[in-house]
Amino acid sequence: MVLTLFRNVRVIDGEGGEPFSGEVLVEGNRIRTVSRAESPIAAPGGARVVDGGGRTLMPGLVEAHAHISFCNTPDLESLGDIPPEEHTLLSMKFARVMLDQGFTSIFSAAAAKARLDIVIRNAINAGDIPGPRMRAASPEMTPTSGLGDVRRWHINRETFAIVCDGEETFRRTAREMVREGVDTLKINPSGDEFIPFARAHETVMNEREVAAVCEVARSRSKMVAAHARSAESVKMSLRQGVQVLYHCTLSDEEALDMLEAKKDEIFVAPTLGMAHVTGQGEGKAYGVDYDHPVANFFRLESIKGIANMKELKRRGVRVLPGGDYGFAWNPIGTNARDMEHFVKLLDYTPLEAITAATKFGGELMGFDVGLVKEGMLADLLLVDGDPSKDVSILQDKDRLAGIMKDGTFWKEPSGDAVAGAVAAE
Numbered sequence: 001m002v003l004t005l006f007r008n009v010r011v012i013d014g015e016g017g018e019p020f021s022g023e024v025l026v027e028g029n030r031i032r033t034v035s036r037a038e039s040p041i042a043a044p045g046g047a048r049v050v051d052g053g054g055r056t057l058m059p060g061l062v063e064a065h066a067h068i069s070f071c072n073t074p075d076l077e078s079l080g081d082i083p084p085e086e087h088t089l090l091s092m093k094f095a096r097v098m099l100d101q102g103f104t105s106i107f108s109a110a111a112a113k114a115r116l117d118i119v120i121r122n123a124i125n126a127g128d129i130p131g132p133r134m135r136a137a138s139p140e141m142t143p144t145s146g147l148g149d150v151r152r153w154h155i156n157r158e159t160f161a162i163v164c165d166g167e168e169t170f171r172r173t174a175r176e177m178v179r180e181g182v183d184t185l186k187i188n189p190s191g192d193e194f195i196p197f198a199r200a201h202e203t204v205m206n207e208r209e210v211a212a213v214c215e216v217a218r219s220r221s222k223m224v225a226a227h228a229r230s231a232e233s234v235k236m237s238l239r240q241g242v243q244v245l246y247h248c249t250l251s252d253e254e255a256l257d258m259l260e261a262k263k264d265e266i267f268v269a270p271t272l273g274m275a276h277v278t279g280q281g282e283g284k285a286y287g288v289d290y291d292h293p294v295a296n297f298f299r300l301e302s303i304k305g306i307a308n309m310k311e312l313k314r315r316g317v318r319v320l321p322g323g324d325y326g327f328a329w330n331p332i333g334t335n336a337r338d339m340e341h342f343v344k345l346l347d348y349t350p351l352e353a354i355t356a357a358t359k360f361g362g363e364l365m366g367f368d369v370g371l372v373k374e375g376m377l378a379d380l381l382l383v384d385g386d387p388s389k390d391v392s393i394l395q396d397k398d399r400l401a402g403i404m405k406d407g408t409f410w411k412e413p414s415g416d417a418v419a420g421a422v423a424a425e
């Protein structure tokens with residue numbers, strides 16, 4: 001069994017406590033021992049000893065709303081134009097980009113074609129291609145005239161979603177996705193401000209349709225994730241057993257109460273990233289400048305959304321970073337910026353933001369990840385600097401001196417103070 005001993009590191013364990021000087025021993029793919037500096041670990045024979053040089057050792061990051069097959073598109077319509085062969089290669093590339101940026105786990109919030117997430121996840125698990133641990137999602141299941149229905153009356157064009165109408169079609173599509181191998185069924189019960197005919201405050205699926213998908217998920221041990229901006233879409237999703245609620249920005253008091261009542265079963269990801277950069281006019285090069293109506297809307301929506309997220313945090317709901325990275329002006333690879341948004345917009349401390357992205361992320365994934373703790377899987381980052389003081393350094397991949405996934409270095413430790421001596425047998 002391969003043994004790696006990290007010495008001379010400041011440990012952020014993901015539980016939210018202050019970093020401490022310590023040592024961490026990894027055996028195979030699991031963390032065997034976590035120790036404070038006062039009681040050093042005797043290096044077992046044959047162990048590789050990594051001198052962290054005072055760097056930070058922390059859990060690998062978890063993205064709660066990943067879209068590796070959205071390929072940094074400038075618009076949703078063109079996603080359907082990418083042929084499947086190119087699309088598979090692009091998804092493979094972006095899976096690797098996520099791992100390079102320190103994301104050792106990603107929870108997909110929809111694939112742009114039915115089997116993209118599934119084949120990438122399987123190839124990663126088989127060791128054929130590099131990438132994070134992954135929960136594979138279906139495409140967005142949406143009704144005619146919902147978010148994702150990019151067809152036109154006069155053009156029969158491919159869409160990145162699967163358009164379903166009526167509970168029977170939603171049920172059959174959910175079952176087909178189960179057959180193909182998804183972990184998560186994605187539904188779009190609310191609209192989105194980018195869609196002129198399905199606005200964010202509108203609820204576009206009916207309750208029987210949501211119930212049909214949730215019933216399939218329950219009986220097949222899958223999760224359901226919902227695009228839920230409107231208050232009613234949040235309530236409908238909660239009534240029917242959706243576990244992962246994206247956005248929740250327009251929640252009213254009743255929706256907040258319902259979210260709180262299910263706080264141990266659910267996860268909320270507000271997807272601050274896309275809304276924030278759009279609201280600030282960062283899409284200017286793509287025609288969405290500061291004065292664009294959608295930018296105006298997102299600035300307004302975020303006033304309510306930010307207040308709601310602060311309230312959910314106060315009530316103990318797990319709110320996770322994951323900001324819809326996958327678009328031209330909110331590209332894949334910049335996902336760690338969401339933690340900075342949590343600090344700047346939601347008043348999280350850096351450590352709280354890290355806990356949201358690691359501990360809560362691990363609970364979302366359903367794997368033993370997200371904590372530097374004995375017995376957990378060894379997904380670890382060795383970071384140049386102290387993210388507990390400044391979480392923005394996690395956005396700079398040059399500050400990631402080492403990336404370990406499943407006990408193996410994806411990025412070998414580097415830098416002056418990091419050595420790789422092997423302890424004598």
Ligand SMILES: [Zn+2]
Nearest residue numbers: 065067109324
């Ligand atoms: Zn999304």
